[in-house]
Amino acid sequence: MLKKLLIGGILVVGAIFIGIKMMPVGEKIDPLVYFDEFKNNGINLVYKDQRIDLEEPVLLEDAKIYVSYDFARNYVSDTIYYDKTEKILTITTLEELLRMTPDSKEGVLNGETISLEAPIIERGGKLYLPESLLEERFKVDVYVTLEDQLFVAVDLKEARETAKVKSKTELRTHPQYKSTYMDNLQRGEQVVIYKEEGEFLRVQSEKGFIGFIPKGAVKERTQQAGLTVEEEILPKPSNPLNEKxxxxxxxxxxxxxxxxxxxxxxxxxxxxxxxxxxxxxxxxxxxxxxxxxxxxxxxxxxxxxxxxxxxxxxxxxxxxxxxxxxxxxxxxxxxxxxxxxxxxxxxxxxxxxxxxxxxxxxxxxxxxxxxxxxxxxxxxxxxxxxxxxxxxxxxxxxxxxxxxxxxxxxxxxxxxxxxxxxxxxxxxxxxxxxxxxxxxxxxxxxxxxxxxxxxFTRVWEETAEGLKSVPYGMAPAQNLVNNWGVEPVLDPNSGQRYAQVQKEGSLFKVWLExxxxxxxxxxxxxxxxxxxxxxxxxxxxxxxxxxxxxxxx
Structure with a gap:
């Protein structure tokens, strides 16, 4: 009887321990301060599955969103290039070349002047591009989510998986039940799922926060296709040879x-x-x-x-x-x-x-x-x-x-x-x-x-003073070997015929073409x-x- 009580007690204690371990506990933190990538509760940006580690990656001016050149080039496309000395921004595709200068609402596209919806601007020694330019040229949308402090950039070309929260759950900083959390996600809130990590999903909330929630906390997981964009394929040569x-x-x-x-x-x-x-x-x-x-x-x-x-x-x-x-x-x-x-x-x-x-x-x-x-x-x-x-x-x-x-x-x-x-x-x-x-x-x-x-090949001369070589065409090199009076042999390392001769204190070598x-x-x-x-x-x-x-x- 005592043995049964002891075993039962152990099972009960174990169950309680497991229950406590599985409980969603942890201190709430402010993500705009907690994460090193974000800058002292300033203006911040997330893109795909990343918190962007840049100073002032976004600017809000006259109700328009601008993104920094550093973000545009390093995260969106390196075909965006800014000449800081001459103050010329160039964007290339396989068939188009667009050039712009700060504060001008005109650009030059393939040699023709065009009107721009908004200019590029320089502020505080940094170049910023209007969000509309990224959306038009690269299908990257940027929007604000949290009191002008957090912005979200989305590559509309990419497919993504979304889901809805089944019931209130904490968005955690790590894939652990006892980790700190940054927000309470409400029932019905939509999240973007990036990947699975053990029992958790790495997600982005509607506010733009990136963190972890239990797999069982979501429903209606759905794959959403990205925008269909005509793939850039390099045109065939304008004067095709139609042969090798x-x-x-x-x-x-x-x-x-x-x-x-x-x-x-x-x-x-x-x-x-x-x-x-x-x-x-x-x-x-x-x-x-x-x-x-x-x-x-x-x-x-x-x-x-x-x-x-x-x-x-x-x-x-x-x-x-x-x-x-x-x-x-x-x-x-x-x-x-x-x-x-x-x-x-x-x-x-x-x-x-x-x-x-x-x-x-x-x-x-x-x-x-x-x-x-x-x-x-x-x-x-x-x-x-x-x-x-x-x-x-x-x-x-x-x-x-x-x-x-x-x-x-x-x-x-x-x-x-x-x-x-x-x-x-x-x-x-x-x-x-x-x-x-x-x-x-x-x-x-x-x-x-x-x-x-x-x-061509090279004829090498090794002497006590060092090494030197002279380039030779095919016929002169073969004639030289003939004059040496030696028969070339196959060099297994190079796969070529090789010859050498000792003359007047020099060792001459040649690998024949x-x-x-x-x-x-x-x-x-x-x-x-x-x-x-x-x-x-x-x-x-x-x-x-x-x-x-x-x-x-």
Whole structure:
């Protein structure tokens, strides 16, 4: 009997303990003070499942809601870009470019002046955008919920789950029954459900507070579809090739039509695009060096080639890149010149080869490409870009964003070992190339990815004083090896033929680019079904290479 009483007592005590643990208890707090993201009971903003951690993210003026530029760019879209020095706001889509200046009710859309419902404004040294602009352009609605202290931003494009509160319940700060709570939710109040965490739901209340309620506290859980917005799909190239890209770069050092009667151009008809090195930054104003001629384009088109002239940074004055790209007016000056020259010469596209972008102005780099894309495509030109192989130091080139705005993305799969390398090696080992392709394909569609291939190699000389190298074309490199009197052997690490010789206190090494290596590179284009190849540079190849290039599928 005593044993039964003891057991019964334990069960009763346990039940009481469990009941107490499950009771919704905890101190009530003020969420505008409690959460670190909110700023001292000031004006605050929530967006999706986040309390926005920004100073003054919202402004209420003349009964209109304005949101800070920092919120708009960092949370809504990085296609919203403000040049603080020149006081120009630019918003780009794949087909539109809108520019505005503070306090002006006029903007410029694709070159045409338009009226704005409300201007952008500067207050306290910060830029603010009218809520109506975000709703019109990005389908993001912003409204006030709590005595002008709490604002809620909603992405109307996104689907969301809602529910109704079954009976009065506490909205808690943590998914625990004993945690503090911030509000009492009443029966019938609607909540937005973000996710489930154990026995709780993370929700947003009608007041805009984000917290936790028990799963059993809601009813009528409903999935609501977002607004249907026509998805932005990059238009097809204005001058589609309707076949794989077979591009060769033609390096020109002066303004000349090209000597098309020389052996350099004997096999060029087996390509379909030629990219002459015509343009580069000339000065800090954004003026361009121009080596183009109408005669060059005429000769190329006689041979069935499209012409995509290349624009590069200035190799002797690399600082110009930062100066030009960080200015909205100078970026536009460059774009205006490119379009004017492209139309004058009658070319088919442009090839962008700006290689010295640093991480601190990578935002301006992608902004330049977005602005350029909208404008050159509206004129009917194809746009391609040349980018380094993926690496820790080149991640800021923004491959995903570039792939969205370009017709073709050319990965320069060479210079693995370059003039400044500390060890001798191939300019492009085959395993290195394949690994780089795989990484690129994680960010760039294969329909746009073009493999850059080298028509050159480097001959390395190792001495007691150090290491140096000289670039060689295919035939001169093979002739040099023949003169050495050695037979190249297959290097399993690079997948290429390799030769070395000891002469006069120096050790010479070379990894050959030849039919064998090019065949493997074209094999990768075919295996991964890439958009084509681009070769640097015309004139360094041997004639037999064109038979290998023709194997592209």
């Amino acid at each position: 890209v077979k591009l060769v770069w033609d390096q020109l050092g002066s303004k000349n039509p090209g000597n098309w009667g020389t052996s350099k151009y004997d096999h060029v008809t087996q390509a379909n695009v030629i990219s002459p090195t015509w343009f580069e930054f000339a000065d800090e104003k954004g003026n361009l060096i121009d080596r183009g001629t109408v005669e060059y384009v005429q000769e190329a088109k006689k041979r069935g080639l499209q012409v995509w002239p290349l624009i590069s940074h200035n190799f002797t004055e690399p600082a110009l890149t930062r100066t030009i790209l960080t200015s909205t007016k100078k970026r536009q000056h460059v774009i205006d010149q490119l379009i004017e020259k492209a139309e004058f010469y009658g070319v088919d596209g442009l090839n962008i080869d700006i290689e010295n972008v640093q991480s601190d102005f990578s935002a301006e780099w992608i902004q330049f490409m977005r602005e350029l894309s909208v404008q050159v495509k509206s004129k009917g030109f194809t746009l391609s870009v040349d980018i380094y192989m993926p690496s820790n130091w080149s991640n800021h080139y923004a491959r995903v964003e570039l792939a969205q705005v370009c017709d073709y993305f050319i990965v320069m799969a060479y210079d693995q070992h370059w003039s400044g390398s500390e060890v001798a090696g191939s300019v492009a080992e085959l395993p290195w190339v394949e690994e780089g392709l795989q990484k690129n394909l994680e960010e760039v569609p294969k329909s746009k990815l073009v493999l850059g291939i080298p028509f 030849d039919e064998s290596s090019i065949k493997q590179r074209i094999g990768l284009v075919n295996e991964y079904d890439l958009a084509g190849y681009a070769a640097w540079k015309l004139g360094l190849e041997t004639p037999t290479i064109w038979n290998i290039l023709a194997e592209i599928e």
